[in-house]
Amino acid sequence: MIISIISAVAKNKVIGSKNGLPWHLPADFKYFKEKTLGKTIILGLNTFKSIGEKPLPNRKHIILCDKLDYKVPEPNGGSGSYFLAKSIDKALEIAKKLSEQENTLIDSTDSLQSGLGQKQKQEQEIFICGGAFVYKQFLPLANRLYLTYIHQDFEGDVLFPDFDLSEWKEVSREDHQPDALDEFGQVKNKYAYSFVVLERK
Numbered sequence: 299m300i301i302s303i304i305s306a307v308a309k310n311k312v313i314g315s316k317n318g319l320p321w322h323l324p325a326d327f328k329y330f331k332e333k334t335l336g337k338t339i340i341l342g343l344n345t346f347k348s349i350g351e352k353p354l355p356n357r358k359h360i361i362l363c364d365k366l367d368y369k370v371p372e373p374n375g376g377s378g379s380y381f382l383a384k385s386i387d388k389a390l391e392i393a394k395k396l397s398e399q400e401n402t403l404i405d406s407t408d409s410l411q412s413g414l415g416q417k418q419k420q421e422q423e424i425f426i427c428g429g430a431f432v433y434k435q436f437l438p439l440a441n442r443l444y445l446t447y448i449h450q451d452f453e454g455d456v457l458f459p460d461f462d463l464s465e466w467k468e469v470s471r472e473d474h475q476p477d478a479l480d481e482f483g484q485v486k487n488k489y490a491y492s493f494v495v496l497e498r499k
């Protein structure tokens with residue numbers, strides 16, 4: 299199982315303010331969605347609250363919290379879109395089970411199909427989606443970091459934890475300038491930013 303951290307980080311390492319994001323960067327929402335769709339995500343209770351206490355569509359959520367009787371309505375009255383864990387070990391145990399279930403599903407799909415078109419059984423990737431407290435606990439265990447560097451300082455009250463860049467190699471980088479004014483005189487993505495992927499050496 300690949301453990302990936304995904305976070306948007308300002309130049310001064312700020313990642314949040316008053317339990318929200320200090321910026322509006324639609325390109326990063328889109329990137330986050332592309333990377334995490336269909337995956338298991340692990341997040342802290344504060345972060346889950348910051349997104350309106352609603353599971354995001356098509357992702358399984360493991361929410362770290364102390365109260366295991368915490369309940370929120372599931373989308374369309376369903377079940378199984380979120381799980382609660384009281385420790386990072388428990389969160390990883392749940393993630394492993396979900397990943398085994400996914401592989402069993404792929405196996406049974408494969409046995410129904412023959413030859414071409416078989417879905418490849420892959421090592422499952424789980425995403426650690428914050429916030430600061432959760433990043434800090436998972437950083438020593440992470441294999442990959444998806445960091446959106448936003449190239450300016452922001453005021454905030456939570457920071458991405460310090461890490462030793464020399465332990466990581468950059469495997470991809472996409473640099474973006476702020477958008478130009480659109481036809482309505484608006485700027486969609488106001489800041490320069492880079493999508494950077496790092497893998498542990």
Ligand SMILES: NC(=O)c1ccc[n+]([C@@H]2O[C@H](COP(=O)([O-])OP(=O)(O)OC[C@H]3O[C@@H](n4cnc5c(N)ncnc54)[C@H](OP(=O)(O)O)[C@@H]3O)[C@@H](O)[C@H]2O)c1
Nearest residue numbers: 306314317318342343344345363364384428429430431432
């Ligand atoms: N820039 C980004 O990409 C990004 C991404 C995510 C979040 N954020 C920001 O980060 C901020 C939230 O971060 P945060 O550090 O305050 O909170 P957090 O990490 O989201 O959640 C912390 C809470 O999660 C629970 N928790 C975490 N680890 C646990 C463990 N091992 N065992 C049991 N419970 C555990 C505890 O809840 P209880 O003790 O209450 O049960 C803890 O108080 C917000 O501003 C948010 O917008 C930014």
